[in-house]
Amino acid sequence: MSRTADTIIAPRSLRLGPDDKPVVFAAGFVLLILLVGTGYTLYTQGSAPLLQPQYLLQQLQVGSFLGIVAAGLMVVILLGHIDLSAPWTLTAAAMMATAVGGPWAIPAGIGVGLLVGIANGLGVAYLRVPSMIFTLGMNAVIRGLMVAHTGGFAPATAATDLMQYLAVSRIGGVIPVALLVWLAISLIIVVILTRTTLGRAIYAIGNRERAAYLSGIDTNRVILIAFALSGAAAGLAGVLLAGYSTKAYQGMGDAYLLPAIAAVVIGGTNILGGRGRYLGTLVGVILIVLLNSVLSIMQMPEAGRQIIYGCVIISMLLVYGRGDRVTG
Amino acid sequence: MSDTVLTPAAAEPQGKTRRWSEGLGLRCRQHSGILGALALFLVLYLFYQLSHPRGFTGPILIQNANEVFALALVSMAQTVPVLMAGLDLSVGAVMTLVGCIASHLVDGSPAEIALGIVICLASGAACGFVNGCVVVYGRIQPIIATLATSAIYMGLALILRPTPGGKVQEDLSWAVTSDVREFAATFGLFDDGEAAWLQPFAWIPVPFVLLALIILLVWVPFTRSVTGRTVYAVGSSESAAYMSGLPISRAKLAAFTLAGLFAGLGGLFLALQTSSGNADIPQAGAYTLNSIAAVVIGGTSLLGGAGSAIGSMIGAMVLRTISFNFRIFDVAPLLQPLFEGLVLLAAVSIGGLRLLRLKNKLEVFR
Numbered sequence: 129m130s131r132t133a134d135t136i137i138a139p140r141s142l143r144l145g146p147d148d149k150p151v152v153f154a155a156g157f158v159l160l161i162l163l164v165g166t167g168y169t170l171y172t173q174g175s176a177p178l179l180q181p182q183y184l185l186q187q188l189q190v191g192s193f194l195g196i197v198a199a200g201l202m203v204v205i206l207l208g209h210i211d212l213s214a215p216w217t218l219t220a221a222a223m224m225a226t227a228v229g230g231p232w233a234i235p236a237g238i239g240v241g242l243l244v245g246i247a248n249g250l251g252v253a254y255l256r257v258p259s260m261i262f263t264l265g266m267n268a269v270i271r272g273l274m275v276a277h278t279g280g281f282a283p284a285t286a287a288t289d290l291m292q293y294l295a296v297s298r299i300g301g302v303i304p305v306a307l308l309v310w311l312a313i314s315l316i317i318v319v320i321l322t323r324t325t326l327g328r329a330i331y332a333i334g335n336r337e338r339a340a341y342l343s344g345i346d347t348n349r350v351i352l353i354a355f356a357l358s359g360a361a362a363g364l365a366g367v368l369l370a371g372y373s374t375k376a377y378q379g380m381g382d383a384y385l386l387p388a389i390a391a392v393v394i395g396g397t398n399i400l401g402g403r404g405r406y407l408g409t410l411v412g413v414i415l416i417v418l419l420n421s422v423l424s425i426m427q428m429p430e431a432g433r434q435i436i437y438g439c440v441i442i443s444m445l446l447v448y449g450r451g452d453r454v455t456g
Numbered sequence: 457m458s459d460t461v462l463t464p465a466a467a468e469p470q471g472k473t474r475r476w477s478e479g480l481g482l483r484c485r486q487h488s489g490i491l492g493a494l495a496l497f498l499v500l501y502l503f504y505q506l507s508h509p510r511g512f513t514g515p516i517l518i519q520n521a522n523e524v525f526a527l528a529l530v531s532m533a534q535t536v537p538v539l540m541a542g543l544d545l546s547v548g549a550v551m552t553l554v555g556c557i558a559s560h561l562v563d564g565s566p567a568e569i570a571l572g573i574v575i576c577l578a579s580g581a582a583c584g585f586v587n588g589c590v591v592v593y594g595r596i597q598p599i600i601a602t603l604a605t606s607a608i609y610m611g612l613a614l615i616l617r618p619t620p621g622g623k624v625q626e627d628l629s630w631a632v633t634s635d636v637r638e639f640a641a642t643f644g645l646f647d648d649g650e651a652a653w654l655q656p657f658a659w660i661p662v663p664f665v666l667l668a669l670i671i672l673l674v675w676v677p678f679t680r681s682v683t684g685r686t687v688y689a690v691g692s693s694e695s696a697a698y699m700s701g702l703p704i705s706r707a708k709l710a711a712f713t714l715a716g717l718f719a720g721l722g723g724l725f726l727a728l729q730t731s732s733g734n735a736d737i738p739q740a741g742a743y744t745l746n747s748i749a750a751v752v753i754g755g756t757s758l759l760g761g762a763g764s765a766i767g768s769m770i771g772a773m774v775l776r777t778i779s780f781n782f783r784i785f786d787v788a789p790l791l792q793p794l795f796e797g798l799v800l801l802a803a804v805s806i807g808g809l810r811l812l813r814l815k816n817k818l819e820v821f822r
Contacts, residue, residue, distance in 0.1 A: 212745075256811055256820060257804045258758040260543070264745055265801040272794020280790055338821040347821075382738075386603065399597045431618070434611030441604035442590060450595040 147405050149448045150396025154411040157444065158418055165422035178422070185304060191417035192310035193365045193372070195410070198388040199310075199317045200361025202409045203354045205392050206321075208334045208401025209252060209259035211355065213267040214362045214388065217244045218381030220270045221366030223278065226285040226376045233288045234367050241363015242356055244270060249355030253348040259355075275378070282377035291371030306368055313361065318406050320357075330354060334401030390437075391416045394444050489755015490767040496753075496803075497770050500777040507784050514635060514659050520780060521661035522633050522729055526551065528667060528772040529722030530743050531750035532675070532765040533584075533715040538751050540711050541691045541760025542591065542598030546606035547719040548744035550583045552735055553613040554723030559622025559733025562724070569625055573724065580720015581713050583609055588712030592705050598712075606744070613735035620734035622727075629728045632662050663725070667769065670721065674714070675765050683710045691760025718765075749800050750775055 165178045177183050197214055204211045217240070225237030244266060251262040287295075297305045321327040329350045332340040341347045365384070370376045395412030397404025419440060423433050484491065505511040530547050537544040554576050561572030583605070590601040631642040637658035641648045678684040686707035689697040697704055722743075727733055747768075748758075754771030756763025778799055782792050811820060 251801070251805065255805050258752070260758060261748060261752050261804050262801065264748065265797050265804065268793050268797025268800060270797075272791065272797050275790050276788075276794060338818055341818070341821060389600070389603065393600050399600050429614075429618075431611045431614035434607045434614065436611075438604040438607035438611065441607070442594070442596070442601065445596045445600065445604075446594050449597075449600075451597065453595070 147396065147403070147408075150394070151405065151408045151411055153448055154394055154396070154408065154415050154444065157440075158411065158415050161415070161418045161422050165418075165425060168422075168426055178425075185298075185302070185307070187417050187421055188307045188310075188414070189304035190421075191413055192304070192306040193369050194384060194387055194391065194417060195310045195413040196313050196361050196365040196368070197384050198391045198409050198413050199313050199406070200358035201388050202392045202395075202397055202404065202406065203317065203321070203330060204259070204358045205389075205397055205399060206330050206334045206401055206404055207351060207354050208337075209351070209355075210389070210399075211245075211248060211263050211358045211362075212260065212385065213244060213248060213263040213270065214358070215379075215381035215385045216267045216270040216274065217241050217359055217362040218366035218369065218384060219376065219379065220244070220274050221363035222370035222376035222380060223274055223283055225291065225367045226283060226287050226370055229285060229288055231290075233291060234294075237367035237370075238360050238363045241359040241361070241366065243359070244363075245356040245359020246352065248359060249352035252355060253351035278378070280378065282375065286375050287371045287373075291367055292374060293371070295368045295371030306372070309364075309368065313364070314406065314410060317357075321406055326350065326353065331402055334398075334403070336402075387416050387420075388413075390441050393449065394441065396448065487755070487764075487767075489762075490764060490770060493754050493767055493770045493774060497774045497777060500774060500781060504777055504780050504784060507781075517659070518633070518635055518661040520776070521663040523780075524773050524776045525663040525667065526722040526726045526729070527743065527746055527750065527776060528769045529670070529718050529725065531747040531754070531768040531772040532670075533718035533722065534744075534747035534751050535754075535756055535763060535765040535768040536687065536711045536715045536718070537598055537602075538748075538756055538758060539691045539760055539763055540598075540687050540708060541694075541758075542708075542711075543748070543758075544587065544602045544712065544715050545599060545744055546583070546587060546602040546609055547715060547747055548740035548742070549606035549609035549613070550580055550716050550719035551723035551726065551743055552740040553583065553609045553616070554580045554720040555727040556613045556616040556622070556723075556733035556735055558624060558724050558727035559617065562624045562628065562727065564625070569628060576724045577717060577720050580723065581717040584713040584716015584719070585709065587716065588709035591712065592708045606740070610735065610737055610740060613733075617733045617735045620732055620736070622733040624728055624731050626731070629731050632666070632725065632728050634662060636660050636662060636665065638662075666725075670718075671766060671769070674717075678710075678714060679764070683707050687711045688761055691762075693761075746775060747772075753800075753803050 162178055166176045169178060170176055197218065201211055201214060221237040221240045224240045225233045228236040248259070248263050248266055251257050251266070252259045255262075293305060294309055295306050299305060299308070321330065329340060329345045329347075332343070332345060333347050333350055337347050362381075366376075366381065369380060373380070391412035392404070392409050393399055393412070394415060395404065395408025395410070397408060419437070420433075423436065428436070505516070508516060510516055530551055533547045533550075534544055557579055558572065558576045561575055562569055563572070587598075587602050587605050590596055590605060591598050594601065627642050631639045635658065636654065637650075639662050640646045640651075640654065640658075646654050679688075683703065683706055686697060686702040686704065687710070689700070689702055690704055690707055694704065750771035751763070751768045752758060752771070753774050754763065754767030754769070756767055775796075778796060779792065782789075782795065787795065814820060
């Protein structure tokens with residue numbers, strides 16, 4: 129992981145830098161969730177399935193779809209923008225991948241995501257439409273296209289063997305392949321954000337686009353690339369999810385947008401852009417996935433689940449996500 | 457926004473007509489967003505009425521008014537935080553929660569109904585106040601704070617109404633979803649609505665009357681108060697507002713509370729219109745997203761500081777009229793989301809044309 133300026137200056141200090149705090153607190157909260165869940169299962173069943181590696185690996189496998197969406201979304205959020213088109217980008221990619229089939233299924237799915245992302249980027253960067261509204265409109269357009277394409281039903285086509293392998297299989301029966309895909313994407317994002325000029329430009333634009341432009345960054349191009357990355361990530365998630373459930377279906381991406389935003393923000397990324405570490409997003413995704421899983425083990429009804437979900441986001445942010453006081 | 461700012465310029469010794477026309481020109485420029493939305497709405501709606509086989513009749517107007525009302529109020533709710541450069545993702549959830557409360561309480565004797573309505577509106581405002589507290593005292597970004605509270609409000613709504621159902625008083629439900637004559641007849645007012653002076657207004661749908669009342673009694677006084685001005689000022693530049701000694705915290709709390717109140721009014725109406733409460737998560741999400749679209753179409757800048765709830769109301773009418781037209785022209789329901797999305801994209805992309813007029817490239821980045 130990257131070393132921020134703070135840690136280089138004071139490497140031995142135990143004081144947490146502003147960027148480390150979210151990661152540490154979110155990780156602590158993950159442990160808390162596991163402890164509470166284990167306490168519950170010990171009390172009701174007398175066993176502790178939550179602490180078994182098998183369970184944790186399965187959660188990571190399920191979480192990898194959310195993780196990939198969140199990874200792409202984080203790049204856009206770092207710019208100070210947002211991508212609300214993820215749900216139907218994901219669905220469209222899944223549907224196109226299963227429709228194309230054969231060896232071209234996966235490239236088709238990712239390509240659909242890439243195209244949507246480029247369209248988003250063109251609108252946001254070159255037409256200067258607020259990303260919130262442009263990606264919202266794109267989401268509606270893709271939804272319309274897909275509903276018209278499928279007639280409103282789940283398409284009959286099935287996921288290819290390779291897609292199913294990537295989503296379901298486990299290497300040696302232990303490590304899920306989906307987890308490896310997630311880790312690979314994570315590695316790519318980390319390298320982009322910390323080791324390339326593109327990454328520097330993304331943070332710079334998130335802090336102040338005007339200053340970034342004046343220092344010679346082609347800000348429009350960077351925004352375009354960031355949205356393309358986000359779209360491609362959503363497309364890949366769609367391909368994997370179609371592989372996981374063996375087919376594409378309507379609304380399969382609806383459950384991914386808000387948790388992905390929550391994961392990115394809980395991980396310490398500033399929703400206004402310019403600040404945040406990928407490690408935080410990773411922990412944020414794990415937090416959300418485990419929280420969901422433990423709540424369903426506790427057989428929490430939907431109402432309680434929603435309330436706990438909201439309270440967790442607010443209390444996490446109250447601990448470390450507070451903004452500065454305005455003082456002129 | 458302009459009244460106080462204009463006064464010095466208007467006081468300069470100039471011809472009276474000239475002054476008046478200049479003021480009009482300035483006003484037109486300042487409200488170009490609203491005027492554009494209004495023109496779009498009139499064209500679309502005239503087109504709809506002309507092509508409708510029973511166009512220009514009372515029942516059609518009443519039906520349209522009923523379909524517009526909830527979205528119009530939710531969009532007005534969304535406008536207030538947006539003016540402050542925030543965003544309220546919980547408006548749909550507040551609407552749903554208040555609708556669920558209404559389906560429990562708005563029934564029985566007149567006193568019980570009145571109390572129920574007051575509780576509904578108070579809980580809407582309370583939800584908004586909670587949002588405001590999280591934003592002001594918690595110092596969490598509005599978009600993410602309201603994302604979290606919207607989950608909480610949906611949870612509460614699900615507790616109140618695990619399955620759709622409930623009941624509201626039928627007379628009231630009928631009265632507010634028809635025209636003025638029926639409203640008067642239901643409650644025995646003005647000779648059962650046959651009073652001669654009432655006849656010119658008898659055809660007006662009650663939802664329109666309610667909208668006008670809400671704007672005149674709530675929105676206009678709000679924008680003319682110090683708190684309302686501060687909402688605009690915070691949206692333009694929060695640090696400048698702070699340096700000018702404006703009550704920022706109070707304005708933020710008031711803005712979110714007002715948003716909650718508007719969303720609550722929308723939820724109350726939706727409960728009256730459907731005679732039931734339904735904690736429908738997708739529906740709440742759709743209302744929230746449509747409200748953002750309506751706000752943008754109505755000429756309010758998502759960057760804050762410029763716009764008006766009246767524009768958002770017209771924006772909501774534009775959105776609804778588009779779907780009315782789909783019904784008339786028998787567009788396959790499957791294609792409707794596609795056209796809705798395309799219209800939204802086209803409407804906002806036209807705003808991109810303003811880039812061509814900019815002389816200084818730096819003005820692109822605000």
